[in-house]
Amino acid sequence: MKLFAGLSTAALLVAGLTVASAPANAAGAAQADEYTPTINTFCMANGGKAESGKIRLKLNVVSNGAGSPKATVKIVIRNKKGKIVRTRTRSFNNGPRAYRFLNLKKGRYTVSFIVTPKGADADRYKGCTARIATKVKAKRPR
Secondary structure (H helix, E strand, O other), X not given: OHHHHHHHHHHHHHHHHHHHOOXXXXXXXXXXXXXXXXXXXXXXXXXXXXXXXXXXEEEEEEEXXXXXXXXXXXXXXXXXXXXXXXXXXXXXXXXXXXXXXXXXXXXXXXXXXXXXXXXXXXXXXXXXXXXXXXXXXXXXXX
């Protein structure tokens, strides 16, 4: 009997210590998540018309969820050798956007779109990038 009393007392002490030392958020199962979920975004760039001395490109940003983020788009144009020819920063709100670049020399270019969500959307959405290769024709003489 004494052995049973001793074992039950030890078990109660161990259980009491583990309950007392448990973290506060482990007690309730319905705790709110302290981290906001991040929604994946996807950038899609389409090559428009490559005219004489200029290019037209379209960018669309979509997400797994409903809507698309308000974002800043950094556009980097590189020539065939990889040298940066031009950079631009534009805002992006919704839907596909068309971008036009003038006074480019004849040749092949790679255009990179780097999308970074801004404002309240910066915590909800991930950024994305898109890259497209295009060719610029020689300018027509007037």
